[in-house]
Amino acid sequence: MNYQISAAIKNLSGTIQLPASKSISNRALIIHALSYSPYPIHNLSDSDDTKVLQAALYSNSSKFDIGHAGTAMRFLTAFLAKVVGEWEITGSERMKQRPIKILVDALTELGANIEYLGEEGCPPLKIFGSHLKGKTIQLDGSVSSQYITALLLIAPTLEGGLTLNLRGDVTSRSYIKLTLELMAKFGIRYQWHKNEIIVPEQRYFPIDFICEADWSGASYWYQIMALVDSGEILMENLVLNSLQGDADIAAWFQHFGVESIQEKTGVILSKTKNNQPDRLDLDFIENPDVAQTMACLCVAKGIPFHFTGLKTLKIKETDRIAALQNELAKFGATLVEPAHGELAWDGKLDMETKEELPLVKTYHDHRMALAFAPMALAGLPMRIEDPMVVTKSYPGFWSDLKKIGFQVSE
Template identity: 75%
Template sequence: MIYQIATEIKEINGAINLPASKSISNRALIINALSYSPYPIKNLSASDDTKVLEAALFSNSNKFNIGHAGTAMRFLTAFLAKIVGEWEITGSERMQQRPISILVDALSQLGAKIEYLGNEGCPPLKIFGSHLKGQTIELDGSVSSQYISALLLIAPTVENGLTLKLLGNITSRSYIKLTLELMAKFGIKYRWDDNEVFVPEQKYFARDLICEADWSGASYWYQMMALVGDGEVLLENLLLDSLQGDANIATWFEQFGVTSTQKAEGVVLAKSKNRQPEKLIFDFIENPDVAQTMACLCVAKNIPFHFSGLKTLKIKETDRIAALQNELAKFGVSITEPEHGELAWEGKIDQEQREENPIIRTYHDHRMALAFAPMALAGFNMQIDDPMVVTKSYPGFWDDLEKIGFKIEK
């Protein structure tokens, strides 16, 4: 399936019911299971990733296929390692290429028994769930924060608790903070000193939880507001004072003339003035999931950029660095990787290489479709291949675009 994306609108107005936070929902599901909670999570994300994780946790089977859901793979691997029984977990072809040995090795140090059923170091896995005994584990802090969060979520239920020593620079620190702060809402005490986190053995306390709106989903509306000349949009259920690290983007977009105001119903975005930086230099080590949004925005507004802190993008749903290079090249844009985990563009567009109506491949990656589509506001007409990949995190995205005036031919 391919969607043709185009629009001639110059301003955006309206109210958007953003999806609930996938990051909060997935963590809350694991915590609810560990606390044997009788309370259903309110406003749970309707994303594919969350549905897959929820289905696995409520399944009567011991075999799970989580498709492209990396969070579900990592969180379930740690969770099942401490649930007595024999379990098998697999995923899509891409998932079977994504490394998980760092997490498996860490769990093995706690006494877990896990076997690789395919390629060494990657899913599918056979897990022999058993009692785990805590100790101090050293992990490279620059790897995916999902490994770290997976271990932290089960840490209170491990005998003697768990100490994690994170070596080197910590990638996506905000997601680790999100995990710990959400655990604290369920009664968990912890200590985080510099690069060491200690979670003692203790019990989760069941409680009600309402998931807030997703800031990663909000980033595409900030992107769109930066691309139009005027307008005001209410992003319902969004909180400026959020558990999510991506809430930082509210201040980033001030340099694009976009303001954010907290109201009872959510956050109101408004275009105060038309302005933009001459060049955007940014380290995404805390917020790598927003890198595609910002790269597409810069190209659409012809802003040179140099991004760093993107090493983890290579092990996502696809190699996101290569995917951005491939697809932005269809607009006559040459994106370089000056160093490992960096992206740069000098601001030049080769009109001879630019395709008039390119087909943008999404590589089974929801953020490719979500980040590219708003570029239509700057006159970049395009076709999106496999458009329903957005259901991984933002199922109603195309409906929301049509609501504000985008033309989408299906």
């Protein structure tokens, strides 16, 4: 199935109920299970990833298929390694290509017994859950922060706790900070000095918890606001002073004339002037999930860019750097990779390769559909392949676009 997307909106107004943060929801679910909490988690994300993780945690089965949910794969691998029993965990064909060896090796150091059921270093896995003993572990800080988070979430429950020494530059430090700050809300003490994180053995304290709205989801509305002439829109339940690192985008979008105002019920985005930078240079090492948003915005507005800090994009739902290069080429933009983990565009469009009505492939990646669709506001109608991939993080996205005036049809 394909959706055809077009839009001719100049002034925007309305109220949007953003999905809850998938990052917070998934972490909260693991903490909730480890704390044997009697309290519900309020405003839990309705994303596919969170539903998959929640279903696994409350399942009576010993075998789990988590589909495309990379977070669930990593978090469950660590969680099940310390739950006594025999477990099998698998996923989609793409998931079977995504690396997990770094996490498995770290868990093995703690006493875990995990076997590969397919290709060495990738899912599916057979996990023999048992008592684990903490120690000091060395990890490459440039790996996906989800490996680090998976270990940190179980750290307080390990005999003797856990010390992580992160070598080199730490990627997505904001996501590690999010994990630790969430753990602290559930009573966990920790020390984080330079590249060493120490979590003593202790118990999680169950609390009544409410999940924030999702800042990655909000990024598409900032993108939309940057592409219209003027407007004001309320993002319900969004918090400027957020645990989420992607809240940094509020400052970035001031360069596009978009202001953010915290109200009791959420954040108001307003635009009264058409500013835009001549060129955009950004480091995404703390915010990799919004790279597609910014690349699509720049191409839509004709802004040359040079992005760095994108190394982890190659091991996401797809190789996101290659996907952006492939699909933005259909709009006439030739993106280059100046170095590993970088992406750049000179601001020039090749009208010979530009397609009249491009078919955007999503590669089973929700953020491809979410980031490309707003480009229609720049007079760039398109078709989007497999549009329901957005249910991975933002199930109501297409309904919300229709609500403000986008034309979305099969």
